Amino acid sequence: MSSSDATDRHDGIDMEHQRVLALLKRYGWNATSFQVLEPGYSYWFDGDDACVAYVDTGHAWVVAGAPIAPYERIAQVSERFEAHAAASGRRLCFFATEQRMLDAAPVKGLSIGEQPVWDPRRWEEGVRESRSLREQLRRARAKGVTVREVSPAELKDPAHPLRAGVDRLMERWLRSRRMAPMGFLVQLSPYAWADERRSFVAERNGEVVAFLSAVPVYARNGWFVQHLLRDKKAPNGTAELLVDGVMRAAAAEGRSYLTLGLAPLAGEVAGWLRAARLVGTPLYDFEGLRAFKARLRPHAWDRIHLAWPARHGSPLPVYDALTAFAQGSLARFGVATLLRRPQLLVWLVTVLLVPWTVLLALPANAHRFPSPLVQWGWVLFDVGLTVGLFSLVRRWRTWLATLLGSVIAGDACLTLLEALLYNVPRARGLGDWLILGVAVLAPSVVAVLLFWARHHPTLEPT
Incomplete structure (x- = not known):
């Protein structure tokens, strides 16, 4: 048994990757199995026929899919790797496993979404039966979009015009x-x-407007579409035309399996994950992604799981998996995301405005206003503001951000005036001063935030 870090800068590591590739070609059944060859993974080998690929978050080892091993060895390899993780002071979980592993190994599973699956040999039949899909393909072709497979040489040469076009798209x-x-x-x-991938580009007037990269799923005679990138200016139907191209290429080679990968939090998931899907919509278009994949008429939907050793009942596997995606620090990732998209802060403010408005309307807070008329005037104002902000975060419009920012700036001035004339002389305890501080500072901060956010790129569909 051995464990080592995966990099591309040492001759010995190249041999390690070749060893992993050889195992993948024999036992790579999980849809995401090929991805373990990419940078960032560590490998643990159990004999000559088994390997586990994982990332170390500092507190846990998060495995990419199931162990790469013969089916009858999955349970044994999982248990041995669990013992190795425990001896190293690490928790353990397996992300993006399929039902096959849950049946083979002593692990618990949490459904985290669904994965659409096609038999490419039946793709043409699905196109004939779907008028909407045919129309999307027709639209893209009518706008001059063409799809072709590109050679590895075109992509490996940084100076090649096609590579430059894909770089710009990315x-x-x-x-x-x-x-x-x-x-x-x-x-x-x-x-x-x-050399192991299959790559396709969609071009229009000589420009790359979409790109698809599929990796092999060796043990299932199929492909996994790992990357599907579309320029926001590409004509409608471009992504569908790329999928059509890869499906037909797979069918021509007699491939029997193709997937577009996980639609996260789709299908039957736990109630708290459904809540997370709703709350996380400003960050990720869960419904839109699943709807796109469903329009392509998959032949089946496979359940995808987060799994962990059965003897452990801790909810930490979810945290550990998220930390792996965040590359080590959820806090750092959160800050980077907020700085990247200030509109997310606007969304957070909008959500917080709801309980604030409810608090303003409570009879217990009537003494904070000069009269009931003023109290309900502010409540109605905040209700209208909440509606406007929710409309803005649902579909970002610069003119609306400017209007709301101006209105909230006026709100800040009136609130400050009311506070100085009425609330400050009557403030008695820490609670009064805290509420007064929030009431005065919050609208000023939100106004500045809106004026800042309007100059940054708007949210695009994920």
């Missing part, structure tokens, strides 16, 4: 993301192991 795509860049199973690495 740069635009990354700028449009709502969240800071993540690692683990969602890092953007379309040039790694290019």
Whole structure:
């Protein structure tokens, strides 16, 4: 047994990657199995026929999928790796496992979403039966979009015009993301192991407007579409046309399995995960992603799980998995995301405005206003402001941000005036001063935030 870090700068490590690749070609069944060849993973080998790929968060080892091993060895390898993690002072979880591992190993599982699956050989049949899909393909072709497979040589050469076009597309795509860049199973690495990948581009007037990269799922005679990037200016139907291209190429080779990967928090998930899906919508378009995949008429939906050793009942696996995606620090990732997208702060303020408005309306707070008329005037004002802000965060419009910012700036001035003339002379305890401080400072901060946010890129669909 051995454990070592995966990098690309040492000759011995290259041999290690070749060893992992050889195991993948024999036992790589998990849809995301090929991704363990990318930078950032450590490997633990159990004999000559088993490997576990994981990242170390500092407190836990988060495994990418299931162990790469014969099915009959998965339980044994999992238990041995669990013992190795415990001896190293690390918790353990397995992210993006399928039902197969839950059946094979002594682990508990939490459903984290669904993964659409196609048999590419039946794709043409689905296109014929779907009028809406045919219309999307027609729209893209009518706008001059063409799709072609590109060779590894085109992508590996940094000076090649096609590579430059894909680089520009990736740069635009990354700028449009709502969240800071993540690692683990969602890092953007379309040039790694290019000879093993299948890559397709959608072009219009000589410009790359979309890109697709598929990696092999060796043990299932199929492909996993790891990257599907579309320029926001690409014509409608461009993404569908790319998927059509990869499906037809897979069918021509007799492939029997293809997936577009996880639709997170889709399908039957725990109630608290459904709540997380709702709260997290400003960060990630969960419903939109699943709807796009569903429009492509998958032949099945596979449940995807977060798994951990059965003897442990802790909720920490969820935290550990999120930390892996955040590349070590959820706090740092959160700050980076907020700085990247100030509109998210606007969304947070909008949510907090709801309980604040309720508090203002309570009879117990009537003494904080010169009269009931003033109290209900502020309550109605905040209700209208809440509606306007929710409309803004749902669909960002610069003119609306400017209008609301101006209105809230006026709110700040009136609140300060009322505070000086009425509330300050009557303030008695710490609670009064805290409420007064929030009432005066909050609108000023929100006004500044809105004027700042309007000059930054708006939120684009994930």
